[in-house]
Amino acid sequence: MINYNSTKNKSRQRRKVAFYGRVSTEHEEQLNALRNQMQWYEELSRSYPEWDIIERYMDEGITGTQANKRPEFMRMIDDAFRGKFDLIVTREVSRFARNTIDCLEMTRKLRNSKVEVFFVQEGIWTMDNEGEMNLTIRAMVAQEESRKMSERVKAGQEISRANGVLYGNGNVLGYDRVGSTYVINEDQAETVRMIYNLYESGLCMQAIRNELIRAGRKAGNGKVSWDTTKIMRVLRNTIYKGVMGYKKSQRNNFLDQKTIINRDESTYMYVKGNFEPIISEEQWEHCRQIRESRTRVRLVEKEGELTIEKKGFRVLQDIWSQRLRCACGSSMRRNKWRKRNDGTTPVGYRCYSQLNKGANQVSKDNTIACTVHSVCGWKLELMAEMIFKKILKNEKLFDMISLSILIWVTSELQNILICKALKRRKEKRLMQNSLADTL
Secondary structure (H helix, E strand, C coil), X not given: CCCCHHHCCCCCCCEEEEEEEECCCCCHHHHHHHHHHHHHHHHHHCCCCCEEEEEEEEECCCCCCCHHHCHHHHHHHHHXXXXXXXXXXXXXXXXXXXXXXXXXXXXXXXXXXXXXXXECCCCEECCCCCHHHHHHHHHHHHHHHHHHHHHHHHHHHHHHHHCCCCCCCCCCCCEXXXXXXXXXXXXXXXXXXXXXXXXXXXXXXHHHHHHHHHXXXXXXXXXXXXXXXXXXXXXXXXXXHCEEEECCEEECCCCCCCEEECCCHHHCEEEECCCCCCCCHHHHHHHHHHHHHCEEEEEEEECCEEEEEEXXXXXXXXXXXXXXXXXXXXXXXXXXXXCCCCCCCCEEEEEHHHHHHCCCCECCCCCEXXXXXCEEHHHHHHHHHHHHHHHHXXXXXXXXXXXXXXXXXXXXXXXXXXXXXXXXXXXXXXXXXXXXXXX
């Protein structure tokens, strides 16, 4: 029999009771510990014949730092608010919550609903006068232990990364995971090589997608289902050149446990893998250079700070599609027109805003679409020829245009230099933080 002195002064009125147990992992030893917890509760209940056991709640493989991520815990709280029981019995504070705020807020809400919580090992009853003060101290200790545990896990992960340990389920197109390494799946690897070869030859994402579907190449899900996101994911993955990439995501803190995607590739940690690459390092680097050439880098202000934003764009071959802008401010698309009798095909340029919204149509935001007519390609060529002839004849006009071009180039170079300076400063800060963590 289990006997706790802290319970002797409690009145022996009938109580409707719920037990709560939790383990933080799904390992067999932990699940055995959960069963032992429930057995321990059953033994405890025999010391209190006035307890009517209404329900037992058990969370398996769940962290204690967030209440909303524990389904059984949340179900128990809902049942408590509905008056299903008036006493929750849990073995210790750390089983109930490792977050001090969650612990205190939840016990206060339960107390307002006439539901008491009994922490057996600490001997804390939340309805007692000193219950909340003792609970605050114990909850803070549990939270600090959770923080230390998080630091130990991070240290272990650093060692694992340095040793090239594989993370995830190993579902990588082109490879099969065998034990602690990757083995090339030749059928899938041919799809990966096809993607890199097509991209290296100059094809855009959409064209590569069409070629993959035409060839009947299967994606990682085993279906002939491709989009530009899947293709870009293959092109960015360093695994294909035999290198493991780490630190692509991280948790914001040990309490919230929110995953934050790290999109700054310069901060990734790379370790040479112990498996055969599908793509040569030279081809992978060449494709990376192509990707960067198709990416615009600009400075944007977010929350009062300048940050670097990268955005991909389609490289247009037609000079007028690159430079031409409609009177409404939208870019213009090149369209082929009907063939002439002599076999030539004239082209024209139409406003993208008009294409998307429709001519003379009112859009959802109550704005009228552009009404500018299409522009003939031969007219643009003729106008350009006349303008250049006029510029070359007028020396003053030529100098003024040259100065404008020079100012624009200087501004672009300045933006590039600022982006590089921000990147160097960020790398230096990360290096300092890493050194501080090591010390």
